[in-house]
Structures are given as structure tokens and as C-alpha cells.
Amino acid sequence: MSFFPSALDELVEKFASLPGVGLKSAQRLAFYILDLPKEEARSFANAIINARENVRTCRVCQNLTDQEECSICRSQTREEGVICVVASPKDVAAMERAHEYNGRYHVLHGVISPLNHIGPDDIRIKELVDRVAAGGIEEVIMAMNPDTEGETTAKYISRLLKPFGVKVTRLAYGIPVGASLEFADDATLMRALEGRQEI
Amino acid sequence: MSFFPSALDELVEKFASLPGVGLKSAQRLAFYILDLPKEEARSFANAIINARENVRTCRVCQNLTDQEECSICRSQTREEGVICVVASPKDVAAMERAHEYNGRYHVLHGVISPLNHIGPDDIRIKELVDRVAAGGIEEVIMAMNPDTEGETTAKYISRLLKPFGVKVTRLAYGIPVGASLEFADDATLMRALEGRQEI
Numbered sequence: 001m002s003f004f005p006s007a008l009d010e011l012v013e014k015f016a017s018l019p020g021v022g023l024k025s026a027q028r029l030a031f032y033i034l035d036l037p038k039e040e041a042r043s044f045a046n047a048i049i050n051a052r053e054n055v056r057t058c059r060v061c062q063n064l065t066d067q068e069e070c071s072i073c074r075s076q077t078r079e080e081g082v083i084c085v086v087a088s089p090k091d092v093a094a095m096e097r098a099h100e101y102n103g104r105y106h107v108l109h110g111v112i113s114p115l116n117h118i119g120p121d122d123i124r125i126k127e128l129v130d131r132v133a134a135g136g137i138e139e140v141i142m143a144m145n146p147d148t149e150g151e152t153t154a155k156y157i158s159r160l161l162k163p164f165g166v167k168v169t170r171l172a173y174g175i176p177v178g179a180s181l182e183f184a185d186d187a188t189l190m191r192a193l194e195g196r197q198e199i
Numbered sequence: 200m201s202f203f204p205s206a207l208d209e210l211v212e213k214f215a216s217l218p219g220v221g222l223k224s225a226q227r228l229a230f231y232i233l234d235l236p237k238e239e240a241r242s243f244a245n246a247i248i249n250a251r252e253n254v255r256t257c258r259v260c261q262n263l264t265d266q267e268e269c270s271i272c273r274s275q276t277r278e279e280g281v282i283c284v285v286a287s288p289k290d291v292a293a294m295e296r297a298h299e300y301n302g303r304y305h306v307l308h309g310v311i312s313p314l315n316h317i318g319p320d321d322i323r324i325k326e327l328v329d330r331v332a333a334g335g336i337e338e339v340i341m342a343m344n345p346d347t348e349g350e351t352t353a354k355y356i357s358r359l360l361k362p363f364g365v366k367v368t369r370l371a372y373g374i375p376v377g378a379s380l381e382f383a384d385d386a387t388l389m390r391a392l393e394g395r396q397e398i
Contacts, residue, residue: 003292005265011250014243018228027289029217033247034254034263041251044213045244048232051210052240055233064233066204090226093202 008034060131062107062124064089072105079103081138085128085157087111087150091143103141106131111144111153125157132164142170146191207233259330261306261323263288271304278302280337284327284356286310286349290342302340305330310343310352324356331363341369345390 004012008030015026033041057063058070061083065071072078072092082103086092092105110123132140140161144150158168173191175184184192203211207229214225232240256262257269260282264270271277271291281302285291291304309322331339339360343349357367372390374383383391 003295004288005254005263007246007250007253007265008263011246014246019231020224020227025219028219030250031289032218033251036251038251041247045247047206047210047213048240048244048247051206051229052232052235052237054206055204064204064207066206089203090230096202 057107057109057124061105062109062127063092063105064107077102080136082141083128083131083137083139084141084143085154086143087145087153095143103139106140108144108153111149112156113149120156123153125160128157129160132161132166137164137166139167139169142168144170146171146173256306256308256323260304261308261326262291262304263306276301279335281340282327282330282336282338283340283342284353285342286344286352294342302338305339307343307352310348311355312348319355322352324359327356328359331360331365336363336365338366338368341367343369345370345372 011030011033012023012026015021015029016023018026021029033044036044054066055064056066058065058073059068060073061070063070063072067074079102083106084095084101084103085106085108086095087108087110089107092107095101095105106124106128108123108125108128110118112118112120112123128140131137140157142154142157144154154170161168172195173188174195175181175188175192181189210229210232211222211225214220214228215222217225220228232243235243253265254263255265257264257272258267259272260269262269262271266273278301282305283294283300283302284305284307285294286307286309288306291306294300294304305323305327307322307324307327309317311317311319311322327339330336339356341353341356343353353369360367371394372387373394374380374387374391380388
């Protein structure tokens with residue numbers, strides 16, 4: 001039983017339904033909303049509706065956009081023949097922050113994960129194959145997280161793309177720049193050694 | 200610079216403006232909203248507006264309510280002559296959960312805190328004094344947190360109420376039930392000793 005007015009209870013419940021927000025935090029957030037000026041509370045509510053209604057996935061690369069095609073797909077200055085395949089829109093943001101890549105993207109919205117009942121048909125692999133099948137692609141770069149699921153997904157896709165004769169690569173594994181060798185884990189060190197390069 | 204659609208950026212920003220929510224969590228929450236069914240996103244937004252517009256403070260005790268007077272103040276079965284003074288609506292909820300108290304409440308919405316520039320006029324002390332001045336009150340129980348600010352507030356209020364000849368008490372300090380003596384802090388032990396009772 002609660003001792004708050006029902007409108008407050010409902011808001012607490014909504015916040016508590018968010019991932020990583022417990023009941024105590026949800027209460028704190030709801031009280032914070034009560035203390036906001038009315039317009040700010042309204043503008044928060046509008047931001048939720050606006051994001052949910054207007055953000056969709058790009059027709060071509062499946063990245064998030066508020067247009068039919070995302071700005072990267074519409075860009076005239078980016079290489080047409082290279083596609084970097086990532087698991088989520090956050091990874092596009094991470095790649096873009098590095099200011100090194102000038103090709104296109106493909107966002108899978110997940111990775112193959114049998115344990116979580118996510119199969120190849122549950123993520124946007126078909127859309128990628130269609131893009132490659134349409135021609136004009138020279139290289140597909142796999143940029144999934146270097147874990148079992150990421151590698152499984154990368155291997156699965158590279159097998160699918162083989163018939164089209166495109167070059168399939170993946171990001172290099174190794175010691176992160178600025179990290180200390182001492183604290184690198186065994187798997188990373190092994191990969192770094194395997195991928196050693198002449199200097 | 201962000202690489203997300205602006206509607207998503209705005210939502211991330213809103214979440215990040217909440218207390219205790221960092222940029223990474225805000226991003227996770229915003230992505231969660233994008234994945235919600237449309238009606239659920241709308242119902243979340245409505246809960247925000249609804250809480251902000253309909254939750255107000257009770258005319259009498261200043262507790263949160265969606266009516267003119269809260270359910271405790273409207274109740275016929277609760278003692279009229281006893282007021283328990285708390286700092287926040289959450290404390291009313293805590294007291295009610297104990298199922299022990301059957302009087303009325305007064306919610307100050309804060310405590311006197313010179314460091315945070317909160318003086319007696321910034322919290323609902325005047326409303327309490329008015330209630331006591333109106334007569335019919337026998338006892339006022341101070342139930343602020345047992346810290347410097349809580350005690351200062353309690354002392355300040357009890358001085359204000361003295362002229363009205365009401366009994367002013369405060370909650371007992373002591374070892375929490377179920378706690379281990381070994382881990383009780385010095386201040387609590389001192390208070391527990393001071394307040395020792397015959398058995």
C-alpha cells in the first residue's frame with residue numbers, strides 16, 4: 001500500500017520500469033518532476049513523445065534518424081563502396097567520434113545470441129545482404145564487440161557475403177591505446193601477439 | 200557534436216538533467232523509450248504531466264495529495280489533537296508503514312539549513328504555527344532526521360510553539376531494532392544511554 005497520491009504513484013511506477021532504476025531512485029526522480037516548473041515537466045513529456053514518434057531507422061543503413069534516410073547515407077562526400085557493420089547506433093556514434101572512417105554504416109540492432117533467443121532473422125542482416133547484393137560494395141568491415149556473440153555474428157555475416165565476392169574485414173584486436181600492458185587480460189594479449197605488425 | 204537525431208538528443212538531455220542520472224544512463228534510458236510501444240511511451244509522458252499538474256500540497260498538513268485536503272486530514276478516525284511534524288512526504292509514508300501512529304501530520308518540505316540558504320521562511324513552519332494557534336492541539340511530535348539540521352529545525356519550532364502551551368516531544372533516539380550494538384556509532388550509543396528506560 002502506498003501513502004502518496006495516485007498520480008505520484010503512477011509516475012514512480014513508470015520511472016521504476018526503466019532499466020537500472022530501482023524503487024528508491026524512481027521515487028527521487030518522481031519528486032524531482034513534482035518540483036519542476038510546469039513548462040519543464042511538459043517539455044520533458046513532449047521530448048518522450050517526440051523521440052518515440054519521430055525517430056525511426058534509416059531506410060538504407062538502419063541507423064536512427066528523423067528522416068527517410070540518415071545524414072550519412074545522404075552525404076555526397078562519404079565513400080559509397082565501404083560499409084562498416086555495427087551492432088547498435090551507439091557504435092556509429094563511437095566510430096564517428098574517432099574521425100577516421102569515411103564510409104557508410106550498417107546497424108544490425110543487436111547481435112546473434114542463442115542464449116537470448118536472438119537469431120539471424122531478429123537483427124537487420126537481410127537488409128545488409130540486400131545492400132551488398134545490389135552491387136557497388138567493395139569492402140564490408142565488421143565492427144562488433146570482440147565477444148563470443150559479436151564474433152559469431154561477424155562470422156555468420158561474412159559467410160553470407162562470400163558469394164558476392166566482397167572483401168570482408170574486421171577491426172584489429174590488441175592493447176588499447178593508453179592502457180597498461182600489465183593490466184591487459186590474457187585474451188587481449190594473445191590477440192595482440194597474433195596480430196603483431198612490423199615497425 | 201552528437202551523431203543521433205535531434206529528437207533523441209533532446210530526450211537524452213532531459214534524462215541527463217534528472218538527479219543522479221549521468222550521460223551514459225540517460226542514453227540507455229532514451230534508447231529504452233525508443234523501443235517502447237507507442238502507447239507506453241505516451242502513457243509515460245502523460246504520467247509526468249498528470250503528476251505535475253494534479254499533485255498539490257494539502258491545505259491543512261502540506262502533505263502531497265491530489266485533492267484539496269489529503270486523506271489523513273479528511274479522516275474521521277484519526278486523533279485531531281496530535282500533530283507529527285516531518286521534513287518530507289516520504290517521512291509520512293515511512294511513519295504510516297509503521298502502523299503505530301494515529302494522529303495528524305505536518306510536512307515542512309525541508310529543514311532549516313543555513314548552509315543551503317534555507318531559512319525558517321522557506322519551509323512550511325508558518326502553516327504549522329497557524330494550525331497550533333487555531334487551537335485544539337495537545338501534542339506536537341518532532342520527527343525530523345536526527346542530524347544537526349533536523350535538530351535545529353525541531354528546536355526552532357518548539358520555541359515558536361511554547362507560547363501556545365502545547366506539549367512538544369520528539370522521537371526517541373537509540374539503537375535501531377535488530378541492529379548490532381557492536382556496530383552502533385558513538386553518538387547513537389550516547390543517546391541510547393541518555394534515554395535509557397527502566398524495565
